[in-house]
Amino acid sequence: MLIVALANPLDPGPAALLAEAQALQAATYAPENNHALPTEALAAADIRFFAAREGDRVLGVGALAIRVGYGEVKAMFTSDAARGKGVAAALLRMIEDTAREEGLTRLNLETGEELAAAVRLYERFGFTRSGAFGDYVDDGVSLFMSKDLA
Numbered sequence: 001m002l003i004v005a006l007a008n009p010l011d012p013g014p015a016a017l018l019a020e021a022q023a024l025q026a027a028t029y030a031p032e033n034n035h036a037l038p039t040e041a042l043a044a045a046d047i048r049f050f051a052a053r054e055g056d057r058v059l060g061v062g063a064l065a066i067r068v069g070y071g072e073v074k075a076m077f078t079s080d081a082a083r084g085k086g087v088a089a090a091l092l093r094m095i096e097d098t099a100r101e102e103g104l105t106r107l108n109l110e111t112g113e114e115l116a117a118a119v120r121l122y123e124r125f126g127f128t129r130s131g132a133f134g135d136y137v138d139d140g141v142s143l144f145m146s147k148d149l150a
Contacts (some may be wrong), residue, residue: 004094007051009042013058014051021077033141048098052087062091071099073109108133108146
């Protein structure tokens with residue numbers, strides 16, 4: 001059974017999956033276009049970090065960064081073995097539910113066209129393409145998406 005719960009990104013299972021995600025980001029994007037948070041930053045007080053587990057196996061991770069006036073989806077990643085099994089959808093549902101509990105009315109995220117499966121997931125969840133937000137700049141590489149929470 002898949003369980004999604006708050007987790008510590010510094011624990012071995014989540015940290016290993018985050019390292020895999022960061023390696024993919026580094027291979028896909030130039031350093032100036034790579035906006036992944038370092039693993040240590042995902043343990044900050046303004047981050048709600050989640051792991052999806054089946055037993056002791058960490059299958060996916062994702063985070064909600066609490067910002068002034070909105071939440072930001074960060075660090076979404078699913079292991080290769082778990083792709084297509086609803087792990088990312090379960091994580092995104094938890095992030096949305098937590099954002100609502102935190103009183104947030106909007107979610108934003110930054111991704112890239114190269115991550116087509118992620119873009120499809122976000123679109124299925126009602127995210128639409130939007131402009132840059134927060135400290136991001138429109139660099140022609142990043143894809144920005146947002147969703148109003150009702």
